[in-house]
Amino acid sequence: MNHDFHTHPLSPAEARVLGTLMEKARTVPDSYPLTLNSLQNGCNQKSAREPAMNLSEAEISEAIDGLRACSLVIESSGSRVTRYEHNVQRAAGVPEQSAVLLGMLMLRGPQTAGELRINTERWYKFLDIASVDAFLEELQDRSEEKGGALVVKLPRAPGAREQRWAHLLCGPVDMTLPTAPTATGGAAEDDVIALTRRVAALEHTVTALSEQLANLRQQLGA
Known part of the structure; x- marks a missing residue:
């Protein structure tokens, strides 16, 4: 059964959590499914986000609960720490x-x-x-x-x-x-596309470095 977004629309926080899980599944597969901490860092990134948000852990937990209730997010058990993954393709059909x-x-x-x-x-x-x-x-x-x-x-x-x-x-x-x-x-359209590509490449680099730093901190137990 597909989730009906018209009857049960997402809140902005739920949309940000869902989008972040979808992005990280693609861009940092080694760190996916995400822990709550990694998810919060991803949701509150300054780059590649419009609008920028500053969601608290409680707000993200609440969003996860809402998304889990409609099968858009799945909780992974079995590891030391709870991790989350999206289920958009199946839930939205x-x-x-x-x-x-x-x-x-x-x-x-x-x-x-x-x-x-x-x-x-x-x-x-x-x-x-x-x-x-x-x-x-x-x-x-x-x-x-x-x-x-x-x-x-x-x-x-x-x-x-x-x-x-x-x-x-x-x-x-x-x-x-x-x-x-x-x-x-x-x-000129070509100039705009070239500039957009350069900005996107820089955003990707900044994001990748931030994620590497977060993973390093986690490994060092910071």
Whole structure:
């Protein structure tokens, strides 16, 4: 039975916890499933998060309880410390590529298909922007029997070339709010894509270093 996000939308904290678990499963498989401490560090990262959050351990525990109740998160037992993993594909009834796009939208807010392709490079390598669009459209056109649309295409922002997509896992999105342009009108699209790639690469490096440091501290018992 698919989870119905329209009847039981996620809270912002639940969406952040879920997105973080989905990201870390891909980017640091050796540390996955995550401990509560690693999950908190991931949720509160300063890079690759929109908006930035500062969730307490109690808020994360509460979010985990909510996600476990609807089978979106599974608790792993058997190790010294409790660990958590996501169960999005099965619970939402979506293919891997769609799950990747939903996870990135939960972590970084509305994005164009081009931005999603760049930002998800470490999770899944989409062939081209058209394939990203195809999976987004499939998520938008989901039948009511399957639980209805999980993403929506936002109105074009003033000065923006491309429309951005938003997820609907936390409930309906206000379509009347103007969305910020994704690129300055005069900038060449290639320059913007190149710059976005460089920023994404730097964010990945910072994140990887932070995770290595956290793991080192854990090993040293800090």
